[in-house]
Amino acid sequence: MEKRISGKTGLLGLIGTPVDHSKSPVMYNYSFEKLDLDYAYLAFDITVEKVPDAIAAMKTFKMRGANVTMPCKSEVVKYMDELSPAARIIGAVNTIVNDNGKLTGHITDGVGFIRNLKEHGVEVKDKKVTIMGAGGAATAIQVQFALDGAREISIFNIKDAFYEKAEKTVENIKKEVPECVVSLYDLNDTERLNAEIASSDILVNGTLVGMHPNEEQTIIKDTSVFKKDLVVADVVYNPKKTKLMEDAEAVGCKTVGGLGMLLWQGAEAFKLYTELEMPVEEVQELYFK
Ligand code: NAD
8 A cells, every 4th residue: 555655646535433344445445456546545534513624625635535424424415516316316425526626426325226236137127116214225225216217116114203204205206206106104014014015026125124233133024925026135234144135035035135235335436436447346255245
């Protein structure tokens, strides 16, 4: 690394808190070195209150860009000069590109999720999808499904604070992508959930249920809802294979885990910064196995 850094090296980074566990610095620095790009990437621990300073510093240091993680994803929106369609609809940004002082905010979580599905041979156009969850990850996926031509989206969430967020998302999708049929239901309405899954091509867990240390948990208790041609995807990546996925695989469903979404959302951001493809296979082998 020290041989790579010069007086001309461009800076990129991650902002949010906590950031010390992030795979982004190793993933991007490896890719810059591999493609002989004169950039370096660091993680900056930034609270919401420090967002204005961080944005000013990005401009002062002429940083090429930054990834944004919790809790800063919504806060940075108001400092962007432009937003991608998905970032505008969702009201959150995970990738900032700095073009000579003009900041454009993107959100690559949904794009990454759908790219990962494609890598597993799953197309989303004209499909019906049931998505459990309405937090950050689930909302990004819901909006991207609509933008990418899904026929119907059924959203389920428990009646917590995220339910209201889901009502907003439904409104936004109806306004921005009127041809997509989108509905919201209470996750505790098991009968309705089972009926929507029965008529879906893809089922997504977009909640944190099943995440370490609660690996034994799954929302779907009645595994008779899994039919062979249903694709079951999870946003949870720790563990790599969730209980939901194990149960679905046991009856022959194709399953897709959350680690690929993490990888591909990073690869999409890399392309926005550099206009080049990240060496995904090697990055996956080194850091996402
Ligand atoms: P969030 O806090 O924004 O949303 C949490 C969601 O879980 C909400 O919909 C909430 O209603 C639901 N929920 C919480 N407890 C529940 C329960 N007991 N039963 C049913 N639903 C419940 O979280 P987030 O940032 O969207 O993250 C959700 C999961 O996705 C986490 O496991 C996170 O690690 C993972 N994630 C993965 C990626 C990726 O790239 N694969 C990216 C972001 C998040």
